[in-house]
Amino acid sequence: MDVVSDAISTVRIGRPSSNRVRVSGGWCTRLAPYDGAGFHVVLEGSCWLLPDGGTPVSLGAGDAVLLPHGTGHVIADSPVDAVAVKQAVPFERWLDGREPSGPPTASREMEMLCGKYRLDRSRVHPLMAELPKVVHLPNRAGSHPELRAAIDLLGSELGAQRPGSCIAVPSLLDLLLIYMLRSWMTEGAAGAWPAVLGDTVTAAALRALHSAPSAPWTNDRLAAEAGVSRPTLARRFTTLVGRPPMAYLTWWRLTLAATLLRDTPDPLATIARRVGYGTPYALSHAFSREFGTTPGRYRAETAGRAAEEPS
Template sequence: MDTLTGLLDGTRARGAFLLRTVVEPPFALRIQDQASLTLVTVVQGTAQIIRDAPVALQPGDVAVIRGPEPYTVADDPATPWQTIIQPGQVCTTVDGVPREHLGVRSWGDRVAGGTELLTGTYQLRSEVSRRMLEALPAMLVQPAAATDRTLVGLLLTEMAGTAPGQELVLDRLLDLLLVSVLRAWLASPSAGTRQQAQHDPIVGPALRLLHTAPEEPWTVAALAAKAGVSRSALARRFTDLVGEPPMAYLTGWRLALAADLLREPDATIGAVARRVGYGSAFALSAAFKRERGQSPQDYRRETAEGQGKHFTTYDPGVVVLDSAS
């Protein structure tokens, strides 16, 4: 499983929030919806996304923003906030007055003209996807020249209608747009060493073994033998490219898989333990509590009640892809 597959396998849109926004400058939208991942593309006009520093978007540019930290979309960084987007996509003025919609999946100051934005958000429920999300920068921007505008056009057309199966079609179109941007980023030099690890002749095979067979009793020596190198060579290369030793990576991967499996109401802790490589429910519980600060039972109860912990982002940064990427 590569980074993109792992991210999207649990991130696939299911009834995703999609909104067409039409605003007249000056405008400033404060986005604090706590979404795990957001796509924003400018259909017409221009906008700036302000997080740590403003990033300008031209027509056709697509920004992928990693949450849940808030950010601002405005015509100018100096424009004061006028609209607040809260969790659940509740849209109000800064004074808390609800903003009216223009129609189906559309909101703003006017029906047409001005600056037009298309926004889609993901709320991640998969721990595997959350782990993969760590590989992304805080925000990356794909310029219009490298963006498949056909997908954006199809999204806008579908959003304007009410045909049967519309939600499913919109979800898949949003997924395809996300895939197209992330594939371009993963193929670019800015993706970094963690992405290079997927294709490294030594580390790549070891990662695939850990991902596809986490239940096996892996050791560094066993992985090195499969890769055809020495134990020290694998450990050194793996740590350099992935950022952590093989066994530490395996522990994190197993516990992410376990967290997802614990969401299944009929799965016992013992069965989950065996599927992810722990010999007993006690062994899994000890590792889970040591790494995550709570027992599998507590984690299961929290997620069932809809009170799971927020994902903490890593390594903030902005990446702008070259048009040739």
């Protein structure tokens, strides 16, 4: 596994969902804050997005926008004022009835993909935590071809009922999320983690830890894997990641254990071996110290939350 894949897989739960929407005239709809991440892709025409407490964003054909923290927002056919925001139709009701909520504009049609991912925010990797409230990826000729291909494929699948679409659509939504994150990192994004993954030494150490978290890592062994001295690895890793290599490994092992407790029925002994702890007792002790609860209670609590949440 690599860091980006692991950062996504530890927080993603359930199945993503999406809709292909076509509207015309005057419209304004609101999406409430969501315990996950939302996205919009404009296929045709244009619209405006106003995140709660943020700056309006103009979206044109081919633009993609990711709201990685589930920020509530309004989308509308044109810039909106405070009165229009208060009168915006809730998205679910608007989606069912396509209710107009404003004076008709020029006969301008707009088509977009709207969707969301369910995320467990209790154990968020710092790469995901540092994403901005809105990640806007404008459509530029020749930029991010993989993202454009995923958008085209997803739009095609949602535009027609085809055999296998129940598998194809969630898979394409996962691809879309990965390509949006990649695009954000390659566009000179502000934040620590694009720099972390761009540093050859730190990136090599992280790949090693994520590929084999249960291995008996030491600072010397990890430095040899990264091809540098132990002091060099410690200095560069700690400066960029914000914690020493072995402290990051401990955190990652326990985060991975939490994911396995949430997503699998595996006994604690099996999970302990998979994340590099010699005994269930050793894992339980470290887990309780890090998260303030026992593995058994954590598993019961996350199972209860999953049963209560809508898919």
